[in-house]
Amino acid sequence: MPVFLDTTETGFDAAFEALLTAKREDSPDVDETVAGIIADVRARGDAALIELTAKFDRLALSQQTLAVSRAEVDAEIAKVSAEDRAALELAAQRIRAYHVRQMPEDAKWTDPEGAMLGWRWTPVSAAGLYVPGGLASYPSSVLMNAIPAKVAGVGRLAITVPTPDGVMNPLVLLAARIAGVDEIYRVGGAQAIAALAYGTETIAPVDKITGPGNAFVAAAKRRVFGKVGIDMIAGPSEILVIAEGDNDPDWVALDLLSQAEHDESAQSILITPDAAFGRAVAEAVEKRLPDLERGQIAGASWRDFGAVIVTRDLDEAAALSNRVAPEHLELCVADPEALSEKITHAGAIFLGQWTPEAIGDYVGGPNHVLPTARSARFSSGLSVMDFLKRTTLAKMTPESLRAIGPAAATLATSESLEAHGLSVLARLDKLNR
């Protein structure tokens, strides 16, 4: 059974704080191993990749087979059913349509002093996307990472995906094809991250690496950060549902279970002003669990990290949700727009009872790569912005330099940076001559 809390009971604050700070994930310390793998790939390039792939993925590769060929991709994606293909294409089209709207605009203006100011956005030249192998090899994640990159205008987009025992996932390859991925390499783990960051004979280095991965991949991303850009380091998934009592308990139970089934460390929280509804949802969860394919995982997550919290009203529910800063927030209430205005921290909001969070995982349009572990307090989900960077622009005229240059020289002097000041004063001298 998950924890049941009531905001009117004494001890609530301490219990809620415990829920907020519960450590849900054991991060094994693999940093030393990862440092060794990165050094090896930097030193020996493809040879290291081939050796490590033989060791970890039981797969014999050569320089000729590191990349998945176009013909191989063609052969694999031919295996995908028409229904799966249509679903992927619908998802891709909707994700693209959403992300196109995120493209920021350049700006340029002249200020009252006559200075031209502005900025310009340009795409990252090359990006690498890590795709996990095995069970967590999700075609939807390929779309969610690759489409924003391509919308941003990234010229070269490479995927690395481990293929243990040589087994490829046709849906992942189809998603890559649909999203316009340029290169696919069958390597994984820290060695794939090292290859993307530093390059090998076969894999040219990229400027930005995104995508989820296990502890080794996460540690490798942390290590190469600075040499290349990385996206966030994702933690276990979370959902928080704020629901009034007139919802179908089974729907809300399934929404909670759709996070819980990801991972035993996932967290599902229901906040409701209706205690009886809270109990009904918990019962509905128990009723669904025995028949779920991933019931064991979902059950462990719900038992260890699940929570039902009864509040005085929706305002209190919103305030508690803001303290959680959940990755996914469902508002199953009569006026979700009004309640959403009270939400200050959340990765994604799903408004109303007809918007199960799973829609956002696949076909809604917004990105499903979202800030976990309360990081929605300070960060955002993946977007085209992750594949763009801003260059600021400034152009002085002699007149604008005359107007604002002296202040710059004054501040340079106050900071004991003489040459800074002289670079301005030399020009002002000329103007005043």
Add this chain to the structure above:
Amino acid sequence: MPVFLDTTETGFDAAFEALLTAKREDSPDVDETVAGIIADVRARGDAALIELTAKFDRLALSQQTLAVSRAEVDAEIAKVSAEDRAALELAAQRIRAYHVRQMPEDAKWTDPEGAMLGWRWTPVSAAGLYVPGGLASYPSSVLMNAIPAKVAGVGRLAITVPTPDGVMNPLVLLAARIAGVDEIYRVGGAQAIAALAYGTETIAPVDKITGPGNAFVAAAKRRVFGKVGIDMIAGPSEILVIAEGDNDPDWVALDLLSQAEHDESAQSILITPDAAFGRAVAEAVEKRLPDLERGQIAGASWRDFGAVIVTRDLDEAAALSNRVAPEHLELCVADPEALSEKITHAGAIFLGQWTPEAIGDYVGGPNHVLPTARSARFSSGLSVMDFLKRTTLAKMTPESLRAIGPAAATLATSESLEAHGLSVLARLDKLNR
């Protein structure tokens, strides 16, 4: 003397590559020390801050004097000259005007299937700004970090600044006052970062930490990343000037020196299609060096990391600049706008001979916190976006769920995430009943 390269000479590529990859900074490994300091502050709070401040800053504090009082700030800023105050206020006003334009817009639309989609931007609730002590305690950096935070709408903005031997910098305090900083604490080093991230009895924790610092501060920021957001880890400053032969060599020399004087690890590069001009600038640098207050630092930087590169034409200059991805790029050419269109990677561009980079450090308006060490390939300077985060929005109607829900269920099945699919199908069942 700096290195002189000519793109037409054999061996240029190797020499340029060596310039790109030269390690300019020794990063001492202080990680273990920093880990200990953070653990100490987490365990003992204010007591640890007080003890560490006595040790490192030779300053005896109590819980009552950790914060700089309003009266103290008043007394210190009264010492600032009218000229310095006016210069700071002009800078603040121009930085604010620039950053206000960066505020992104919320979006909301209904798509052809009837789904409402969009996003909302919200500010980080609380931010902390680290300000170095001693020589590198720059009031301009306070403005550049604090103003974007306040423009973004950050509710609570705290500064930590070490005051070795109790000495405060009145200009830093005035900059904080002008920028609207809410709290100032006289602590520095890794202990200040730990206090901002985890909180103590006196210092409430923040959600985002920005600002420059030494190796201890940088290591501490890396360690608390995830618990809070951080800005980039800045390396030594860089400037690249592309100049045609009709510029004043002394102006360009001063622009190169204004980076070189920051730090012996700073880097100044001139790229010009005019070899004679390149030599003239190098001579002008030598002529200026003996009289500069920071001539020893600037001389070392220019000697060890400076470069003059002669190219066939401006196109080649732009291409080389893009490989450098400089923090600051000056275009001292007849048509800087046209050349700027060829620039794909740069933190900030200064267009034309009347725009010395130092203008951008103080009063131009754009931010002076910019990506160093070639990270302009994948990242941007500080902006209001660093203090905002995006929440995506989605609302399905029964009709839109009927239209796109089946595809979501199909994909959920293909990813073996049964509850995801059921959460959609349960709703579709109701619609079809």
